[in-house]
Amino acid sequence: xxxxxxxxxxxxxxxxxxxxxxxxxxxxxxxxxxxxxxxxxxxxxxxxxxxxxxxxxxxxxxxxxxxxxxxxxxxxxxxxxxxxxxxxxxxxxxxxxxxxxxxxxxxxxxxxxxxxxxxxxxxxxxxxxxxxxxxxxxxxxxxxxxxxxxxxxxxxxxxxxxxxxxxxxxxxxxxxxxxxxxxxxxxxxxxxxxxxxxxxxxxxxxxxxxxxxxxxxxxxxxxxxxxxxxxxxxxxxxxxxxxxxxxxxxxxxxxxxxxxxxxxxxxxxxxxxxxxxxxxxxxxxxxxxxxxxxxxxxxxxxxxx
Amino acid sequence: xxxxxxxxxxxxxxxxxxxxxxxxxxxxxxxxxxxxxxxxxxxxxxxxxxxxxxxxxxxxxxxxxxxxxxxxxxxxxxxxxxxxxxxxxxxxxxxxxxxxxxxxxxxxxxxxxxxxxxxxxxxxxxxxxxxxxxxxxxxxxxxxxxxxxxxxxxxxxxxxxxxxxxxxxxxxxxxxxxxxxxxxxxxxxxxxxxxxxxxxxxxxxxxxxxxxxxxxxxxxxxxxxxxxxxxxxxxxxxxxxxxxxxxxxxxxxxxxxxxxxxxxxxxxxxxxxxxxxxxxxxxxxxxxxxxxxxxxxxxxxxxxx
Numbered sequence: 280x281x282x283x284x285x286x287x288x289x290x291x292x293x294x295x296x297x298x299x300x301x302x303x304x305x306x307x308x309x310x311x312x313x314x315x316x317x318x319x320x321x322x323x324x325x326x327x328x329x330x331x332x333x334x335x336x337x338x339x340x341x342x343x344x345x346x347x348x349x350x351x352x353x354x355x356x357x358x359x360x361x362x363x364x365x366x367x368x369x370x371x372x373x374x375x376x377x378x379x380x381x382x383x384x385x386x387x388x389x390x391x392x393x394x395x396x397x398x399x400x401x402x403x404x405x406x407x408x409x410x411x412x413x414x415x416x417x418x419x420x421x422x423x424x425x426x427x428x429x430x431x432x433x434x435x436x437x438x439x440x441x442x443x444x445x446x447x448x449x450x451x452x453x454x455x456x457x458x459x460x461x462x463x464x465x466x467x468x469x470x471x472x473x474x475x476x477x478x479x480x481x482x483x484x485x486x487x488x489x490x491x492x493x494x495x496x497x498x499x500x501x502x503x504x505x506x507x508x509x510x511x512x513x514x515x516x517x518x519x520x521x522x523x524x525x526x527x528x529x530x531x532x533x534x535x536x537x538x539x540x541x542x543x544x545x546x547x548x549x550x551x552x553x554x555x556x557x558x559x560x561x562x563x564x565x566x567x568x569x570x571x572x573x574x575x576x577x578x579x580x581x582x583x584x
Numbered sequence: 585x586x587x588x589x590x591x592x593x594x595x596x597x598x599x600x601x602x603x604x605x606x607x608x609x610x611x612x613x614x615x616x617x618x619x620x621x622x623x624x625x626x627x628x629x630x631x632x633x634x635x636x637x638x639x640x641x642x643x644x645x646x647x648x649x650x651x652x653x654x655x656x657x658x659x660x661x662x663x664x665x666x667x668x669x670x671x672x673x674x675x676x677x678x679x680x681x682x683x684x685x686x687x688x689x690x691x692x693x694x695x696x697x698x699x700x701x702x703x704x705x706x707x708x709x710x711x712x713x714x715x716x717x718x719x720x721x722x723x724x725x726x727x728x729x730x731x732x733x734x735x736x737x738x739x740x741x742x743x744x745x746x747x748x749x750x751x752x753x754x755x756x757x758x759x760x761x762x763x764x765x766x767x768x769x770x771x772x773x774x775x776x777x778x779x780x781x782x783x784x785x786x787x788x789x790x791x792x793x794x795x796x797x798x799x800x801x802x803x804x805x806x807x808x809x810x811x812x813x814x815x816x817x818x819x820x821x822x823x824x825x826x827x828x829x830x831x832x833x834x835x836x837x838x839x840x841x842x843x844x845x846x847x848x849x850x851x852x853x854x855x856x857x858x859x860x861x862x863x864x865x866x867x868x869x870x871x872x873x874x875x876x877x878x879x880x881x882x883x884x885x886x887x888x889x
Contacts, residue, residue, distance in 0.1 A: 298733050309742045419871035421822055423829045423842075424863035427849040435853050526737055527826060531849070538737075542830060545741040553738065560735050 280576070284569065291565040298561045299554060303345070306550050307338055332358060345554065354558070355551035359544070365555040368540060373559075375447055376529075376536040380522030383456045384514075387463030392510065394464065395471020396498065399479065410468045417465020422458055426531035429454050445534050455532045459521055470513060475506040504578050511574050515567035523560045619883040626879025629872035636869060640688035649679035672857050674847065683839050684862050690840040691821050691866070694755050695873075698820035699813050701759025706766025707802060707809060713767070714774025715797050725771065728764050736761065740823065744832045751838065758820050758827075769812055770805055777801050811881045818873035825866060841866040 329335045333344055348355050354365035398410040433454060434442035441450055478484065479502055487497045526538035537556065544552035621627060644650075671680035713724035731739070740761050747753035777783065778801070786796050821841075827833035828842030829849075836843070841862050848859030 294733070297730055301730055302734060302738070305739070305742055309745055415871065415874065419818075419874050420867040421825060421845075421870070423826065423845060423849070424859075424867055427845070427852055427859055428863070431852050431856060431859070524735055524737060526830065530830060541735060542737055542741065545738050546745075546832070557735060557738065561733055564733060 280573070284573070287569050287572070288565075291562075291569075295558065295561045295565065299349075299558055300342075302554060302557045303342060303550075306548070306553060309548070332356070345551070349558075354555035357549055357552050359547045359549040359552065365551050368552060369537070369555060369559065372535055372537050372540050375445075375534060376522050376525070376538070378447060379452050379455050379459065379534065379536065380518070380525065382452070383459035383463065384518050384521055386456065386460045387467055388510075388514070390460070391464045391467025392471050392507070394468040396475060396503075398468065398472040399475035400494075400498070402476070407472075410472055413461075414465040414469035417462050421527075422462055423527045423531060425461070426454075426458050426528060429458060430531065443533075445532065451532075455525075455528050455534060458528055458531075459525060463517055463521060466513065466517065467510060470509050471506065474509045475502060478502045478506045507578060508575065511571055511578065515564070515571040518567055519560060519563050523556075523563060616883040620879050623879040623882065625875050626883075629875035629879070632868065632872045633876060636688065636865070636872075637692065640685045640692060643685040644682055644689075647679070647682050647685075649682045671861050672855070674851070674855070674858055680844075680858060680861060683844060684841075684865055687839045687841045687844050687862060688865060688869070690751075690834055690838065691824065691842075691869070694758060694824040694840070695817040695821040697752075697755040698759040698762065698824070699816045701756050702763040702766055702816055702820070703809060703813050705760060706763035707770050707805065709763065710767040710770025710772075711774050711797050711802055711805065714771040715778055715793070715801060717775070717778075721771070725768075728767055731764055737826075740827060741832060744827060751834070754833070758824055762816055762820055762823065766809070766812055766816070769808060773805050773808055774801055777804055807884055811877075811884050814873075814877040814880050818870045818877065821866075821873070822870060841869075 326335070333341050345355065354369070357363045357365050357368055360368065394406065394410050394413075398404075398407040401407060430442055433440045440453060445451055484497060484502055487501050492501075523537045524541075525536065526542050528534070529536040529539045530542075537559070541553065541556045541560075543549075544556065671684060673679055674683075709724060709728075713721045740758075743757040743761060744754065747757040783796060783800055786800050791800070824833055824840060825842030825845065828840050829846045831846065834840040834843050844862035845859060845866065848855075848857075848862060852859040
């Protein structure tokens with residue numbers, strides 16, 4: 280197992296390198312640079328700025344500088360936010376995104392699995408209809424519609440929750456966490472329901488029923504583990520999306536998180552910031568996929584590495 | 585003799601009538617239509633979508649206001665009969681009903697055009713990769729993998745800055761970011777079609793490869809492509825709305841549902857209808873489109889008949 284993990288990590292290095300290279304190329308190909316603002320900068324100042332960030336040198340040299348810095352753990356200086364390094368910008372945004380993202384992932388996992396189990400056991404019951412409605416609602420109604428409506432109802436019409444400059448306190452993260460949880464529960468609940476129904480129809484569950492095991496034991500001891508496999512598969516991409524790419528939620532609730540940082544960086548053509556964040560997302564994706572595969576092996580004894 | 589001939593003819597007719605009756609089966613299409621019509625949720629959703637479609641096409645012609653008409657005497661109206669502003673007006677006195685309908689036109693057009701583009705790219709990419717196989721396949725699919733690993737929003741933003749000025753090119757860009765799933769599905773199907781006898785026969789009589797791909801393989805992919813395209817339409821609409829919501833999609837005075845929701849969000853405290861009406865229309869459309877897509881999938885691609 281340990282050697283498998285090691286091999287996977289080694290295999291991930293070229294993948295991440297390719298992602299960074301493609302992203303670097305795409306940024307260079309897109310017209311416009313970080314210093315093309317509304318206000319014209321005098322040519323001398325522009326030349327100085329470009330020299331400072333090595334923008335006047337050939338692209339392969341810029342790429343070399345970037346990789347060299349990267350090897351030293353330095354993501355470079357932000358082009359747009361003077362005096363900020365990408366490391367410190369990401370360092371400020373990451374705890375916020377992690378807190379909100381992880382909280383909502385844990386909640387969504389719990390409620391999604393719970394609702395999915397109940398819906399699968401009692402098909403066509405009220406809970407089942409609720410889960411199906413929730414999954415349709417969550418996949419159809421965009422979060423940038425639900426989010427403002429939540430703000431309208433809970434912050435503006437009834438002053439239950441504060442709204443304004445974001446602070447990392449329970450009152451401020453309640454609504455964003457609720458929104459992200461709702462979206463994820465809608466997916467997880469539907470998948471859990473479907474996979475549990477499929478497992479419950481399989482032969483070994485019929486055997487378990489035939490030998491007279493109580494329903495409780497059948498579900499918890501025999502059906503739950505294999506039914507959880509699709510959920511585990513989903514968790515990787517879902518977690519990355521919830522933590523690092525919750526752009527809409529972050530802009531609705533004015534949260535200075537990773538997602539907004541990436542979008543602003545891309546709009547401002549802040550090369551180093553975007554590259555740094557893409558690197559972060561790529562590493563997170565690789566790590567989450569690795570964790571998923573390890574959990575897979577723990578859940579399903581047929582899988583060996 | 586004459587009598588016998590007439591008798592024989594009658595017999596032949598009745599025979600052919602019976603064979604006709606035997607042959608008179610259900611074509612796959614009639615079968616699919618019957619299955620779709622039995623799905624009440626899908627049919628109801630289709631009707632709602634048709635009504636919305638008629639409204640957004642005909643509405644702006646019938647209504648007395650233009651989408652960019654400003655009316656200084658009718659600013660910030662709540663929904664009212666005065667001046668026939670049924671959905672109210674925004675802070676420039678523009679009629680929200682007409683703007684919602686025009687925004688709907690843009691959103692529908694984006695959905696359809698973007699999907700066409702994504703189908704063209706995805707089908708060609710997947711069919712070529714699947715057909716040639718080997719190193720070409722590995723290379724092409726590895727490219728798709730890299731695109732998956734890049735944050736979707738980043739790619740979208742860069743393409744929008746490339747093409748954002750021109751509305752039609754923007755639609756193309758939206759299609760160009762949603763072809764990845766299509767390419768994967770088509771590749772898988774092509775791999776299985778490739779080894780079928782009729783493709784072998786085409787090879788044997790010396791049909792050029794290009795013709796085999798586009799004349800023999802692609803037409804056989806049609807079913808799954810149509811099904812998947814109906815699922816793609818709401819996704820493209822949603823992507824456009826998210827980008828517009830973040831201020832990168834359709835530019836003023838042109839509008840889309842995403843733009844309207846964004847405007848509405850910034851003024852929701854004083855004028856909630858600016859948020860709620862476009863948000864409701866967008867959600868309703870996506871909700872119905874999802875149901876129609878699911879219905880078509882179940883009708884055309886039934887796993888268990």
